Amino acid sequence: DAEITQSPRHKITETGRQVTLACHQTWNHNNMFWYRQDLGHGLRLIHYSYGVQDTNKGEVSDGYSVSRSNTEDLPLTLESAASSQTSVYFCASSPGTPPYGTRGYTFGSGTRLTVV
Amino acid sequence: RKEVEQDPGPFNVPEGATVAFNCTYSNSASQSFFWYRQDCRKEPKLLMSVYSSGNEDGRFTAQLNRASQYISLLIRDSKLSDSATYLCVVNIDGGSQGNLIFGKGTKLSVKP
Numbered sequence: 001d002a003e004i005t006q007s008p009r010h011k012i013t014e015t016g017r018q019v020t021l022a023c024h025q026t027w028n029h030n031n032m033f034w035y036r037q038d039l040g041h042g043l044r045l046i047h048y049s050y051g052v053q054d055t056n057k058g059e060v061s062d063g064y065s066v067s068r069s070n071t072e073d074l075p076l077t078l079e080s081a082a083s084s085q086t087s088v089y090f091c092a093s094s095p096g097t098p099p100y101g102t103r104g105y106t107f108g109s110g111t112r113l114t115v116v
Numbered sequence: 117r118k119e120v121e122q123d124p125g126p127f128n129v130p131e132g133a134t135v136a137f138n139c140t141y142s143n144s145a146s147q148s149f150f151w152y153r154q155d156c157r158k159e160p161k162l163l164m165s166v167y168s169s170g171n172e173d174g175r176f177t178a179q180l181n182r183a184s185q186y187i188s189l190l191i192r193d194s195k196l197s198d199s200a201t202y203l204c205v206v207n208i209d210g211g212s213q214g215n216l217i218f219g220k221g222t223k224l225s226v227k228p
Contacts, residue, residue, distance in 0.1 A: 033215075042203075042220035043160070058215070090159055104150045104205065105216060107159035 002027045006091050006108035013115055019078040021111045023091030031094045032074040033105065034058075034066065036087040043090065049074055081115045088112050119143060122204050122219040130227055133194045137222045139187040139204030148207035149180055151189050153200045154221065160203055163189075194226045 004025040013019050023032065034046040045058030047066040055066050063085060065077045078085055089112075092105040122139045129135050141149075149166035164171065166178040166187055177190040187204055204219035 035218075040220075043218040045215055048215065088157075104148075104152070104162045104165065105160075107161070110157075110159050 004091060004093055004106055004108045006089075006111050008111060009109065010112045011114070013081050013113070015081055015083060015115055017081050019081050019113070021076045021078075021089055021091075021113070023074050023076065023108055024072055025091075025093045025106075025108075026072065027093055027095070027106065028071060029093035029095050029106075030071070032068070033092045033094075034064070034074065034076045035090045035092065036060065036085075037090060037110075038087050046076065046089075047074075078113075083115050086113060086115045119208060119217045120204055120206050120219040122222045124220060124222060126223040126225050128225045128227060129194055131194055131196060133226075134190065134192045135194055135224060136191075137189045137202055137204075137224075139189075139219055141185050141187070141204075141206040141217075143206070143208045144182075144185060146185075146206045146208060148216070149178075149187055150205040150216070151176075151178055151187075152203040152205055152218070154203055155200050160218070163202070191224075194224075196226050196228065199224055199226045 007022045030051045033048040035043040037043050044060045046064050047058055049055050049068040088110050090110045091108040094105045119142045151163040152160040153163045154160040164173050166180045170179045175192045179188045201221040201223045203221045205216050208217050
């Protein structure tokens, strides 16, 4: 069955380190998204991609970068981790043709990142 | 005005109750609307899409009022397993390959 997987599920890192969170989907979806979720803020969009070699900044992109070298993967990199980036990170994907039918976005299970 | 606004709750209801959640959105050009469900510490999952004519899926009914830019979700005969946070979701780019904006969610707690 097609799926979207995130790794690692949990990560503890130190301030200043570079961290990469992986997202891999086998839906063959063109669109992929990274969100962070914090108490009181809901889901906030970090970066997104509409296809290979396409990346776009979201609402809270500072300190984060992504690259899209193939359809399946959109890794999220924290260039220099800060305590403010402690959060739960969700990756999502969707097919390329709006209005997305009955599927909307499909989310991965999330990565819980702690920066100490 | 925030793009998608929901009453955060919590809504505490007894089993068997009917409960309604409301949501307003600011972009009149929005074309896609959804309700997602999120269990504690889990990923959001699509509950149902919302269509202009309104739609029903078992105990769940979704309504859309474009004139008032208002979406609702009605849950009848609440079950303990309905306890979760319900997210109102709207496409902000008017049908293009745009972003979905998620409301902060309304928390529902169904008690025995």
